[in-house]
Amino acid sequence: MQKGDFEAAWRETDRIELPRRIAERKGxxxxxxxxxxxxxxxxxxxxxxxxxxxxxxxxxxxxRYCPLLRQMALNITVKTQPTLHxxxxxxRGIDRLIxxxxxxxxxxxxxxxxxxxxxxxxxxxxxxxxxxxxYLPLQKILKRSRPLPPFPxxxxxxxxxxxxxxxxxxxxxxxxxxxxxxxxxxxxFYSLQQGPEQTDxxxxxxxxxxxxKYTAEIQDAAAAMLAxxxxxxxxxxxxxxxxxxxxxVRLLLTHSADWRWMRHREDSPWYPTxxxxxxxxxxxxxxxxxxxxGDLAHLASQKLSLFGHGSVGEHEFGS
Numbered sequence: 001m002q003k004g005d006f007e008a009a010w011r012e013t014d015r016i017e018l019p020r021r022i023a024e025r026k027g028x029x030x031x032x033x034x035x036x037x038x039x040x041x042x043x044x045x046x047x048x049x050x051x052x053x054x055x056x057x058x059x060x061x062x063x064r065y066c067p068l069l070r071q072m073a074l075n076i077t078v079k080t081q082p083t084l085h086x087x088x089x090x091x092r093g094i095d096r097l098i099x100x101x102x103x104x105x106x107x108x109x110x111x112x113x114x115x116x117x118x119x120x121x122x123x124x125x126x127x128x129x130x131x132x133x134x135y136l137p138l139q140k141i142l143k144r145s146r147p148l149p150p151f152p153x154x155x156x157x158x159x160x161x162x163x164x165x166x167x168x169x170x171x172x173x174x175x176x177x178x179x180x181x182x183x184x185x186x187x188x189f190y191s192l193q194q195g196p197e198q199t200d201x202x203x204x205x206x207x208x209x210x211x212x213k214y215t216a217e218i219q220d221a222a223a224a225m226l227a228x229x230x231x232x233x234x235x236x237x238x239x240x241x242x243x244x245x246x247x248x249v250r251l252l253l254t255h256s257a258d259w260r261w262m263r264h265r266e267d268s269p270w271y272p273t274x275x276x277x278x279x280x281x282x283x284x285x286x287x288x289x290x291x292x293x294g295d296l297a298h299l300a301s302q303k304l305s306l307f308g309h310g311s312v313g314e315h316e317f318g319s
Contacts, residue, residue: 001259006125013120038113038121043072049109052080052100055167056218057240058116059084061260061270064135064244065118066093077107078115086144086219087241090137126262126269133272134246138226145223148214154307156187156300159225159242160208161233162252163197170254171235175200177285180293182206186300190228192221192238230299232292235261243271250295252288255279 001009013036021040023029031037037051048069052059059080070076070093079100080088088097098107106112113121119129151157162178164171175197181189182205189208191201192215201208215221222241225231231242231249235257242249251268253261253276261268261276268274275295277288 002263004126004262004265006119010120010123036114036117036120038117039111041111043069043111043121045072045074046110047108048073048076049106049112050076050078051112051114052078052084053114054116055165055237056081056084057237060087060136060237060240060244062115062118063088063091063094064130065115065122066091067135068122068130069093069118070095074110077109079106083218086217087136087141087222090140092135092137129269131269131272133244136222136244138245141219141222142226145220146214148211148224148227151190151227152188154186154304156296156303157190157227157229158187158296159190159192159211159228159231159233161192161231161236161238162200163193163195164234164236165195168235170256172197173234173252173285173288175204175206177289178292179204179206180289181296184293184297184300186304187296190224192224192231192233194221229303230296232296239274240271243268243274246273248299249274250292251276251278252285252292253278255282255284 017036017040020029020035024031024039050066063078066076066078075095076093077096077098078088078094079098082099082101085097088094160178162173162175189206191198191208191210191212194212194216198210198212201210211224215224218241221238222245225242225245225247229248231238231247232252233239233242233249234252235254239249239251249271251274255278257278260270266276268276277291279285279288
């Protein structure tokens with residue numbers, strides 16, 4: 001899958017799963033928590049329970065399949081992380097959202113699937129996976145979110161996330177390494193960072209306006225992204241959120257990235273508005289930042305030119 005050869009991955013999964021399914025039909029196999037949830041049965045006219053058992057970014061990435069699944073299924077219940085309920089409320093293809101962290105028994109259903117199993121279930125490749133963005137309910141997100149401070153219309157307004165979760169600290173970039181961005185003109189930087197790293201802005205020479213008090217809730221962070229021109233993020237939930245919203249996003253990617261970003265690509269079939277700036281060798285963030293400087297300089301020049309001609313209104317650039 002890192003090579004982009006999803007078909008080979010599905011054949012390998014079949015090699016494991018088909019004997020299990022045969023044994024399961026005979027009552028000789030019971031799925032354990034580490035097995036796939038999906039048994040291989042058709043979704044047509046079935047009550048489907050979708051579980052989200054991995055990270056928040058994984059949930060945002062793979063629930064894109066719900067509208068496609070809903071064309072076949074009788075109804076869809078999504079069991080997801082409570083912190084995503086407000087964001088996902090009203091998303092197309094989902095009939096019901098329930099708390100995935102509760103011990104309450106699952107509602108009646110005919111089939112279950114974990115959301116990351118969707119590409120295998122639909123046999124999609126990098127060329128055929130559902131890539132339309134945005135697929136999150138933009139108007140409801142804006143309606144439910146708290147007010148934001150105004151962003152200057154004549155500047156390129158850039159949201160920054162430099163630290164991923166503690167699960168994989170190699171994905172994070174020390175904020176001091178982003179200080180070359182300070183040389184850029186006509187750009188305002190805003191912190192979308194949450195967690196203890198949000199205080200890093202007090203130790204850097206890069207001027208950053210904190211938005212943490214406005215964006216602690218995920219739906220509020222989404223609203224901020226809709227108002228910003230560009231989101232720059234390391235490999236974290238925020239990169240997935242920006243991509244799912246259809247916002248211009250620059251992903252700062254470590255050399256040892258996982259399969260979803262594949263290898264040697266500067267684009268992503270998952271998120272058409274994303275550009276990947278990846279390390280060519282481990283720990284080399286300087287080259288990545290150099291590319292980012294050039295990229296943002298171009299975008300700032302582009303916005304300034306459009307704004308000067310009166311063709312871009314506030315918050316419209318890159319939308």
